Amino acid sequence: xxxxxxxxxxxxxxxxxxxxxxxxxxxxxxxxxxxxxxxxxxxxxxxxxxxxxxxxxxxxxxxxxxxxxxxxxxxxxxxxxxxxxxxxxxxxxxxxxxxxxxxx
Amino acid sequence: xxxxxxxxxxxxxxxxxxxxxxxxxxxxxxxxxxxxxxxxxxxxxxxxxxxxxxxxxxxxxxxxxxxxxxxxxxxxxxxxxxxxxxxxxxxxxxxxxxxxxxxxxxxxxxxxxxxxxxxxxxxxxxxxxxxxxxxxxxxxxxxxxxxxxxxxxxxxxxxxxxxxxxxxxxxxxxxxxxxxxxxxxxxxxxxxxxxxxxxxxxxxxxxxxxxxxxxxxxxxxxxxxxxxxxxxxxxxxxxxxxxxxxxxxxxxxxxxxxxxxxxxxxxxxxxxxxxxxxxxxxxxxxxxxxxxxxxxxxxxxxxxxxxxxxxxxxxxxxxxxxxxxxxxxxxxxxxxxxxxxxxxxxxxxxxxxxxxxxxxxxxxxxxxxxxxxxxxxxxxxxxxxxxxxxxxxxxxxxxxxxxxxxxxxxxxxxxxxxxxxxxxxxxxxxxxxxxxxxxxxxxxxxxxxxxxxxxxxxxxxxxxxxxxxxxxxxxxxxxxxxxxxxxxxxxxxxxxxxxxxxxxxxxxxxxxxxxxxxxxxxxxxxxxxxxxxxxxxxxxxxxxxxxxxxxxxxx
Numbered sequence: 001x002x003x004x005x006x007x008x009x010x011x012x013x014x015x016x017x018x019x020x021x022x023x024x025x026x027x028x029x030x031x032x033x034x035x036x037x038x039x040x041x042x043x044x045x046x047x048x049x050x051x052x053x054x055x056x057x058x059x060x061x062x063x064x065x066x067x068x069x070x071x072x073x074x075x076x077x078x079x080x081x082x083x084x085x086x087x088x089x090x091x092x093x094x095x096x097x098x099x100x101x102x103x104x
Numbered sequence: 105x106x107x108x109x110x111x112x113x114x115x116x117x118x119x120x121x122x123x124x125x126x127x128x129x130x131x132x133x134x135x136x137x138x139x140x141x142x143x144x145x146x147x148x149x150x151x152x153x154x155x156x157x158x159x160x161x162x163x164x165x166x167x168x169x170x171x172x173x174x175x176x177x178x179x180x181x182x183x184x185x186x187x188x189x190x191x192x193x194x195x196x197x198x199x200x201x202x203x204x205x206x207x208x209x210x211x212x213x214x215x216x217x218x219x220x221x222x223x224x225x226x227x228x229x230x231x232x233x234x235x236x237x238x239x240x241x242x243x244x245x246x247x248x249x250x251x252x253x254x255x256x257x258x259x260x261x262x263x264x265x266x267x268x269x270x271x272x273x274x275x276x277x278x279x280x281x282x283x284x285x286x287x288x289x290x291x292x293x294x295x296x297x298x299x300x301x302x303x304x305x306x307x308x309x310x311x312x313x314x315x316x317x318x319x320x321x322x323x324x325x326x327x328x329x330x331x332x333x334x335x336x337x338x339x340x341x342x343x344x345x346x347x348x349x350x351x352x353x354x355x356x357x358x359x360x361x362x363x364x365x366x367x368x369x370x371x372x373x374x375x376x377x378x379x380x381x382x383x384x385x386x387x388x389x390x391x392x393x394x395x396x397x398x399x400x401x402x403x404x405x406x407x408x409x410x411x412x413x414x415x416x417x418x419x420x421x422x423x424x425x426x427x428x429x430x431x432x433x434x435x436x437x438x439x440x441x442x443x444x445x446x447x448x449x450x451x452x453x454x455x456x457x458x459x460x461x462x463x464x465x466x467x468x469x470x471x472x473x474x475x476x477x478x479x480x481x482x483x484x485x486x487x488x489x490x491x492x493x494x495x496x497x498x499x500x501x502x503x504x505x506x507x508x509x510x511x512x513x514x515x516x517x518x519x520x521x522x523x524x525x526x527x528x529x530x531x532x533x534x535x536x537x538x539x540x541x542x543x544x545x546x547x548x549x550x551x552x553x554x555x556x557x558x559x560x561x562x563x564x565x566x567x568x569x570x571x572x573x574x575x576x577x578x579x580x581x582x583x584x585x586x587x588x589x590x591x592x593x594x595x596x597x598x599x600x601x602x603x604x605x606x607x608x609x610x611x612x613x614x615x616x617x618x619x620x621x622x623x624x625x626x627x628x629x630x631x632x633x634x635x636x637x638x639x640x641x642x643x644x645x646x647x648x649x650x651x652x653x654x655x656x657x658x659x
Contacts, residue, residue: 001642001645001646001651001652006641006642006645009645009649009651010641010645015645015648015649018648018649019648022648026223026224027223029219029223030219030220030223030224033216033219033220033223034220037212037213037216037370037374038367038370040212041209041213041366041367041370042363042366042367044209044356044366045362045363045365045366045367046363048355048356049355051205051355051356052205052354052355052356054354059339059342059343060339060342060343060346060351060354061338061339061342061354062205062354062355064205064208064354064355064356065205065208065338065342065354068205068208068209068212069412071212071215071216072211072212072215072408072411072412073408075215075216075218075219075404075408076404076405076408078219079218079219079222079400079401079404079405080401082219082222082223082397082401083222083397083398083400083401086227086393086394086397087394087397087398091393091394094648094649094650097649097651098649098650098651101651
C-alpha cells in the first residue's frame with residue numbers, strides 16, 4: 001500500500017468511524033466475556049461454596065449449574081451480537097472505504 | 105499416477121485393518137462387529153471424499169486452504185470438529201462422571217476463548233494472512249526470524265498434540281476394537297497421511313465436518329436418552345446422581361483449588377485456543393472476513409452445545425454406568441476396591457452408549473470416537489506440514505523464491521514425515537504418563553504463538569527483536585515450568601517436591617512473554633525497528649478493511 005493511499009484512507013470519515021466504533025465494540029464485548037468468566041473462576045477459587053449452594057430446599061441442583069450453563073449460552077450470544085453488527089454495519093463502512101479508493 | 109498410488113494405499117490400509125481384525129479375534133478379545141462395520145463405512149466414505157478432493161487440489165492455495173471457498177457454516181462445523189477431539193469428548197464426559205461439576209468448569213474454560221478470538225483475532229487474521237498465522241506475524245516484521253519462531257511454536261504445539269492424540273487413539277482402539285496397540289497407531293497414522301497428502305485442506309475439512317456431524321448426532325441421542333429416563337427433568341437426574349455418588353458432584357471440588365492455578369488454567373485455555381495453529385489455519389479457508397466471523401459464531405454454538413451434552417452424558421454415566429455390574433472392572437475392584445469401570449473413567453461415555461443403545465449404538469459411538477481422532481490428527485498434521493513447507497521451506501530457506509507446485513510437494517513430504525514421527529512417538533509414549541502433554545501444547549500456544557500474533561496485529565511498536573526474544577522466552581518458560589512442575593518433576597521424574605508448585609504455567613509464561621516482547625521492542629532503536637513502525641499503518645488499514653486481502657480462488 002502506497003503512502004498516499006494510507007493517508008487518503010486515514011482521512012476518510014467512514015474509515016475513522018469504522019475503526020472507532022468497531023474497536024470500542026470489540027473491547028466492550030471482550031471485557032464483558034472476561035469479567036463474566038473471571039468472576040466465575042475466582043468464585044471457584046475463593047468461595048466455591050457460593051456455587052455449591054442448593055437452588056431451593058427441595059432440590060439438590062446447585063446455583064452453579066444454571067450459572068455454568070448460562071455462561072456457555074452467554075458466550076454464544078455474544079458471538080451472535082458481534083457477528084450480526086459486524087456483518088451489517090461494519091462491513092458496510094468497510095465497503096464504503098473500499099469504494100472510495102476504487103477497491104471493491 | 106496419483107490416482108493409482110491412491111488406490112494402492114487404500115487397499116493397503118484396508119489390508120492392515122483386516123489383518124488387525126483377524127489378529128484381534130485370535131487374541132480372543134471382544135470384537136465389536138457393528139463398530140468395525142461402521143468404522144469401515146466411515147473410512148470408505150472419507151477416502152472417497154479424499155479421492156474427490158484430490159482432483160480439486162491443484163495449487164498450493166487449494167492444498168493449504170481448500171481454495172478459500174469453504175462457507176462460514178461449513179467452517180464453523182470444521183472448527184468445532186477440530187476442537188471436539190476424542191480427548192474432549194471422552195475426557196470431559198469422564199471428568200463429569202468422576203467429579204461432577206468440575207467437568208463443567210473445564211468445558212467453560214475451553215469455550216470462552218472463542219468469543220475473544222472472534223472480537224480480536226478472526227478478522228485481522230483473515231485479512232492479513234494467506235496460509236498460516238506466521239503470514240500475519242511476519243507481515244511487517246523480518247521474515248526469517250519471525251517465521252522461524254512461529255514455525256517452531258506451531259511444530260512444537262502440533263507434535264505434542266499429535267502425541268497425545270496418537271497414544272489416546274491406540275489405547276481407545278485397542279479397547280474398542282480389540283486391535284493391538286501398534287496396529288492401531290499405524291492405522292491412524294497411515295489414514296491421516298492419506299487424507300492430508302492427497303486431499304489437502306479440502307478433504308481434511310470435509311472429514312472434520314462429517315465427523316462433527318456424527319459426533320453431535322451421537323452425543324445428542326445419548327443425552328436425550330438419558331433425559332428421557334428422567335422425564336426430561338434435570339432435578340430428578342441430579343437427585344439420582346447425588347444418591348449414587350454423594351452431594352459433592354453438584355459443586356466445585358478440588359480440580360482448581362488455589363487462585364493461582366485457577367487463573368493460570370484460565371489463561372492457558374483462553375489464550376492457548378487463540379494460538380493453536382490448526383485452528384488459526386481454518387480462518388484462511390473462507391472467502392472473507394464476513395464468513396470468518398460466521399465461522400466463529402457457528403463454531404461457538406456447536407462447541408457450547410457439545411459441552412452441555414457432555415455434561416448430561418457424564419451425569420448419565422453416573423446414574424446408568426457407575427454401579428452397573430456389566431461395566432464393572434472386577435479385577436481392578438479386587439485390588440483397589442470402589443467400583444472402577446472397565447477401561448477407566450474416560451470410558452464412561454462409551455459404556456453409557458451401550459447402556460442406552462445396546463451393541464449397535466456402542467458400535468456407532470466407538471466408530472465416531474475413532475473417526476474423531478482421525479479427523480483431529482489430520483487437521484494437526486496439515487497445520488504442522490504448512491509450517492514446515494510454507495514458513496520454513498518457502499519463506500526461510502528459499503526466501504520466497506519458490507513456485508507453488510514445489511511448495512506443495514514439500515508440504516506433502518512434510519506430511520509423510522510428520523505421519524512417521526507421530527507413529528513412532530505414539531508407540532514410544534505408549535506406557536508413558538502423557539497427562540502433561542496437552543497442557544504443555546496449550547501453554548506453548550498461549551505463551552509463544554498468541555502474544556506475537558496479537559501484538560503484531562495491534563501494537564505499532566512491536567519490532568522483530570521484541571517478538572523473537574519475547575516469543576522465545578515465553579516458549580522456554582512454558583517448557584521449563586512444565587518440566588519443573590508437579591506432573592513431570594514429581595510424578596514422572598520421581599522427585600519428592602516440585603520446584604515450580606503449579607500444574608499450569610501459562611499465567612507466568614504468558615506474562616514473561618508479553619513483558620519481554622514489550623521491553624525488547626521499546627528499547628529497539630535500530631533503523632529496522634523504525635521501518636517496522638512505519639509499516640504498521642498500512643497493515644492496520646488492511647486488517648480493518650480487508651483492502652488487499654487474499655480472496656477465494658476462481659474455481
